[in-house]
Amino acid sequence: MSQPTPTSVPASVSASASAAGGFRRVFALGGTALPLYAFLARLPAALCPIGTLLLINARDGIGDAGAVAAALWLGQALGGPVIGRLADRRGHRPVLLVACAANSAVLLALVAAVLGGLPLAARMALAVAAGLTVPQIGPLARARWARLAGGDKKLLGSALSFDTTLDEVGFMVGPALAGILAVTVHPASALVLAAALILLFGTLFAVHPTAPGPAGAAPGPTVAAPGVRLWSPGLGLLFALAVLQGAAWSGANTGVNALAESLGEAGAAGLVWAAMAVTSSLAGFVTVSRPGSADLTVRLRWTIAVQAVLTLPLLAVSGLWGAAFAVAGIGLAVAPHLIALFGLVERAGPAERMGEAMTVVGSGLILGQALAAAASGPLASAYGHRAAFAVACAAAAASAVLALSLAGRAVTGLPPRQDSGAHQSPGPHEDLGPHNGLGPHEDLAPRQGARSAPVPDPLPAAVRTARSASPPGPSPGPRRS
Numbered sequence: 001m002s003q004p005t006p007t008s009v010p011a012s013v014s015a016s017a018s019a020a021g022g023f024r025r026v027f028a029l030g031g032t033a034l035p036l037y038a039f040l041a042r043l044p045a046a047l048c049p050i051g052t053l054l055l056i057n058a059r060d061g062i063g064d065a066g067a068v069a070a071a072l073w074l075g076q077a078l079g080g081p082v083i084g085r086l087a088d089r090r091g092h093r094p095v096l097l098v099a100c101a102a103n104s105a106v107l108l109a110l111v112a113a114v115l116g117g118l119p120l121a122a123r124m125a126l127a128v129a130a131g132l133t134v135p136q137i138g139p140l141a142r143a144r145w146a147r148l149a150g151g152d153k154k155l156l157g158s159a160l161s162f163d164t165t166l167d168e169v170g171f172m173v174g175p176a177l178a179g180i181l182a183v184t185v186h187p188a189s190a191l192v193l194a195a196a197l198i199l200l201f202g203t204l205f206a207v208h209p210t211a212p213g214p215a216g217a218a219p220g221p222t223v224a225a226p227g228v229r230l231w232s233p234g235l236g237l238l239f240a241l242a243v244l245q246g247a248a249w250s251g252a253n254t255g256v257n258a259l260a261e262s263l264g265e266a267g268a269a270g271l272v273w274a275a276m277a278v279t280s281s282l283a284g285f286v287t288v289s290r291p292g293s294a295d296l297t298v299r300l301r302w303t304i305a306v307q308a309v310l311t312l313p314l315l316a317v318s319g320l321w322g323a324a325f326a327v328a329g330i331g332l333a334v335a336p337h338l339i340a341l342f343g344l345v346e347r348a349g350p351a352e353r354m355g356e357a358m359t360v361v362g363s364g365l366i367l368g369q370a371l372a373a374a375a376s377g378p379l380a381s382a383y384g385h386r387a388a389f390a391v392a393c394a395a396a397a398a399s400a401v402l403a404l405s406l407a408g409r410a411v412t413g414l415p416p417r418q419d420s421g422a423h424q425s426p427g428p429h430e431d432l433g434p435h436n437g438l439g440p441h442e443d444l445a446p447r448q449g450a451r452s453a454p455v456p457d458p459l460p461a462a463v464r465t466a467r468s469a470s471p472p473g474p475s476p477g478p479r480r481s
């Protein structure tokens with residue numbers, strides 16, 4: 001039987017077959033157990049914030065709930081980069097084993113403190129401790145995939161895209177699961193389940209044979225090389241966008257909880273969030289399977305702008321069905337936004353500290369949630385749910401303004417890369433967008449020889465990758481872990 005010529009195969013069919021083959025290679029690379037352990041071990045990071053809100057809101061009101069949730073997020077934002085760096089330097093296994101055991105114990109202590117009626121200060125201190133000990137499974141899973149893929153950049157792109165989708169599914173399903181448990185079992189059940197999951201599956205993830213040892217023992221993508229600067233103007237800009245994104249989520253989340261409480265259905269807040277779980281997860285799968293040819297910066301700008309528009313209907317919400325439809329609309333832009341955001345982090349962060357860069361921007365998402373929770377909780381308590389929704393809309397609008405200006409004044413005159421003198425800094429009119437010197441598919445494959453040859457590259461230094469780890473396609477994800 002003769003083989004068809006390449007031109008006789010539709011491009012969409014060829015792309016789909018290529019994507020399917022890539023995912024099969026990912027499973028062959030790490031086995032089926034690794035993604036399963038990683039998914040279930042990172043699910044507590046999605047269960048804990050909404051679980052904390054539901055538990056404390058049911059007993060003490062939205063004001064105290066927002067304060068304790070803010071303390072949890074703040075601890076996670078501060079502890080994330082520290083745990084990520086320790087894991088790079090000392091190996092995943094010992095750091096994760098200690099973090100998982102400590103996090104599980106502190107979560108159970110937090111539940112006991114709330115149910116026992118301890119003062120707000122004690123509950124906030126335990127919430128900070130719970131955040132500080134979150135094991136950072138998401139960023140470390142991405143570092144592990146990068147190590148396993150080695151020099152195969154296409155395989156790395158597939159692995160990180162797959163991991164992004166799992167991350168997004170977890171962080172959308174987690175709040176819905178917390179709501180279901182609060183209604184059907186007990187408001188504290190989400191935190192108890194989180195403690196059990198992190199102790200069991202976090203330990204299994206830690207002892208999995210793919211766990212890398214200390215950086216000095218085996219060089220690889222997780223090596224945090226001394227003297228390599230982590231921060232750059234571009235990474236700082238992406239961090240700011242992450243903070244605003246987290247604030248938008250937190251304001252919407254607090255508003256949904258306040259609305260549900262005012263209607264006498266406090267436990268239904270997590271169920272409302274399930275609408276976002278469905279649409280965001282579907283959008284994530286579509287984005288991974290059909291990444292398109294648009295540059296990541298174009299996708300980032302427009303997904304954030306669309307999300308800002310889709311957030312506005314929250315201001316008109318007066319019932320749970322309306323809230324469900326509103327957050328479902330927002331979910332259509334969430335996963336594509338995060339895929340573009342973390343794809344650009346892959347460029348902005350140095351290859352030698354990729355895992356730490358991912359953790360830092362993920363901490364930005366958490367920090368934004370903490371700050372917005374601290375503001376929107378008391379506002380919702382004093383003025384009602386629309387005040388919290390206004391916080392979400394303001395953060396989404398600010399993020400859109402910042403993202404849409406990314407191609408102009410915000411990136412003009414950025415300094416050249418610190419790790420190589422081969423590239424020239426951008427001129428005053430060069431754009432961080434579709435005219436950045438990349439072809440439509442160069443996000444999916446490495447640019448060969450770019451480290452050794454001075455190739456003209458108008459892409460600003462802030463979002464260039466260290467060429468030894470050229471950015472994959474729509475890749476690594478989130479954010480919230």
